[in-house]
Amino acid sequence: MSIVKLRLLGLSSRTWTRSNSSSHKRVLWSTFRIRQFSTEQEVFEDFGEYSVILPEEPFVFGVSHIKPRTVPAHVKKPPYALPGGEQAFGIPKQNSGKIPLGGVEESLLAQAGSLAKKVRQFAGTQVKVLDRSVQRPTKSILRFSAFVLHKVESLPATISLQLIPLSINNIAVHGIPDDRKLENGDIINIDVTIYLNGYHGDTSETFLVGDVDEPGKELVQVTNEALSRAIGICGPGRPFKDIGRTIHEYLLDKDYSVSSTFTGHGIGKVFHDNPAILHHLNDEPGVMEPGHCFTIEPVIIQGRNPKVWIFPDGWTASTENCARSAQAEHMVLITNDGIKVLTR
Numbered sequence: 001m002s003i004v005k006l007r008l009l010g011l012s013s014r015t016w017t018r019s020n021s022s023s024h025k026r027v028l029w030s031t032f033r034i035r036q037f038s039t040e041q042e043v044f045e046d047f048g049e050y051s052v053i054l055p056e057e058p059f060v061f062g063v064s065h066i067k068p069r070t071v072p073a074h075v076k077k078p079p080y081a082l083p084g085g086e087q088a089f090g091i092p093k094q095n096s097g098k099i100p101l102g103g104v105e106e107s108l109l110a111q112a113g114s115l116a117k118k119v120r121q122f123a124g125t126q127v128k129v130l131d132r133s134v135q136r137p138t139k140s141i142l143r144f145s146a147f148v149l150h151k152v153e154s155l156p157a158t159i160s161l162q163l164i165p166l167s168i169n170n171i172a173v174h175g176i177p178d179d180r181k182l183e184n185g186d187i188i189n190i191d192v193t194i195y196l197n198g199y200h201g202d203t204s205e206t207f208l209v210g211d212v213d214e215p216g217k218e219l220v221q222v223t224n225e226a227l228s229r230a231i232g233i234c235g236p237g238r239p240f241k242d243i244g245r246t247i248h249e250y251l252l253d254k255d256y257s258v259s260s261t262f263t264g265h266g267i268g269k270v271f272h273d274n275p276a277i278l279h280h281l282n283d284e285p286g287v288m289e290p291g292h293c294f295t296i297e298p299v300i301i302q303g304r305n306p307k308v309w310i311f312p313d314g315w316t317a318s319t320e321n322c323a324r325s326a327q328a329e330h331m332v333l334i335t336n337d338g339i340k341v342l343t344r
């Protein structure tokens, strides 16, 4: 996205600076106050003060220029991480997305969820470490991601680059760690996906870096509340579509929208399994049954435009108008008489 396009969208920008970091010159950012003028509603939307992440120019397409992290030989890899396997994002249609309850499978799945939760919490403590030193040069988020993974010695299931996706400010999901350092006022989503003993764990949280402005704090709080309300209506016999309805109703009187581009998913031996979990108002069939394990992971965006666009790298998803976005994710297992949240 060029500056010209931003102006066409009605955004006012002040200073634009290019990243002067060495190897991964992917990010162009600037701090400015974003106001979007919508001709339809005739209102100014004030999204607050924060840095906008944009792709480095000239664009580099794809991710082949990014060196994948080396994984120690003893770390067990999922099938799609082996040479020739790229199946992490395809859902096998025949899968029911259910596991047998009360046996070894439930226990292994719970262990994967629990490890993912610990990694997420650990990552949060590392954000706090960075937080204290944002004023001086510190670890880049690239090193941060690699460091977190090194500590847990588990494999991120996400993307073949084997890095934890870190999505900052206007990045909705799948931000690829690079040499940008965390800045005071950033909000950063850390999406932890791990593979343990044949099962996947998947959870994410959006953390505050230093002094985040009020709109940023509120966005994160609303996102967490949307997730918790959606989890609150889950149980055996409940229609899956109640998840989207609950989030929709919660946001109705607020100046936020939920992305319909990114869905939750069944999870277990398969990383992205049936059922697809829609976070927006929908009329999809399907009822939660004991043994269903799935993620709920709403992406909540400031303002009423939930559209995103994908960077030339093919992964990083930014909001269309550079409004901020936050995400929170838990794994929910439906039991015979209720639910277990495996990552809480």
Ligand SMILES: [Co+2]
Pocket (backbone or CB within 6 Å): 202, 203, 264, 265, 295, 297, 329
């Ligand atoms: Co997920």
